[in-house]
Amino acid sequence: MSRFSANLSLTFNEVDFLDRFQAAARHPFSAVEFQFPYAFEPQEIRQSAAEAGLAIDLFNAPPGDTFGLAALASPEEFQESIAQAINYAKVLKPKKLHIMAGIADVTSKTTVRYVENIRWAARQLQKLDILVVIEPINHYSVPGYFLHTLEQAYWLIERIDHPNVKILFDVFHIQQIHGNLTRRLREVHGAGLLGHVQVASTPDRHEPGTGEVNDAYIFQQLEELGYEGLIGGEYLPASETSAGLGWLNL
Structure with a gap:
């Protein structure tokens, strides 16, 4: 089985969203992920994924108007947003x-x-056997983002004190925040907190393998660590998506 998932919010955007599942299925992806599915009915997304034979690995909770709600929203507003995500998750x-x-x-x-x-x-998502992942995001891409270092993520997870929360390790962001990717990857994995991995080149967020990071080495490290999850290609294609998929063979 392929170890990669296609992020359909950013890739295969030569076609409409619901057609991207079939486009991804023509390449060695075993699953897809996407950012915000809420412009579509969950049943039509589920049908598109099923017809393409692709599992859905991850999507994002509603972001509001502030690039996320968890640090800003009242309990009532936040829980309403998660209820919407759960309605989608029950189908997807x-x-x-x-x-x-x-x-x-x-x-x-x-x-x-x-x-x-x-x-x-x-607590709510554990009932559905869905893992919550949180992601440090660099301040070059999103100035002022609340969660912006791994140390902060560790500190917050310790206080959240719930086993159903882990870290989304995005190579694009962690390289710009910290560097030292191999050490940081081993650190997160060794702490039992590696929940998901995403890749894109740094600094331009194009195809893996086209920037300053040796993505092939990162893939090798993940294999050696025994990471069993998928690696999401969350990047902006430099041209037509299919033309840039050589990174799947790194």
Whole structure:
């Protein structure tokens, strides 16, 4: 089975979203992921995935207008957004849900709100056997994003204190935040917190293998670590998507 999933929010965008499943199925992907499915009915997404023979590995909770809600929204607003995600998840059956933090200063108020909101979501999603993943995002791409280092993610997860929360390790973001990718990858995996992996080239977010990172070495490291999850290609194709899929053979 392929170890890669295609991110259909960014790739195969030469065709309409529901047609991207069939486009991805023509290549060695065993699953797909996407960011925000809420413009479509979950049943039509499920049908497109089933007809293409592709599992759905991950999607994001609703982001609101602030690149995420977890550090900003009241419990009522946040829980309403997660209820919408759960309605989709019951149909789409992903393995993971990425819950975004939002653009917010790191204060005692936003920290407490984030911890309490993510803990609540982790409890609800555990009932569906869906893992919550949280992602440090670099401040070059998203200035002011609340969750912006691995150390912060470790600290928050310790306070959330729920086993259904792990880290989404995005090579594009971690390279720009920290560098030292191999050490950081081993660190997250060794802590038992590696929930999902995404790849894109740095600094331009194009196909893996076209930037400053040796993605083939990262794939090798993941294999040696025994990472059993999929690697999501969340990148902006430099040209037509199919023309740039040589990275699948790295």
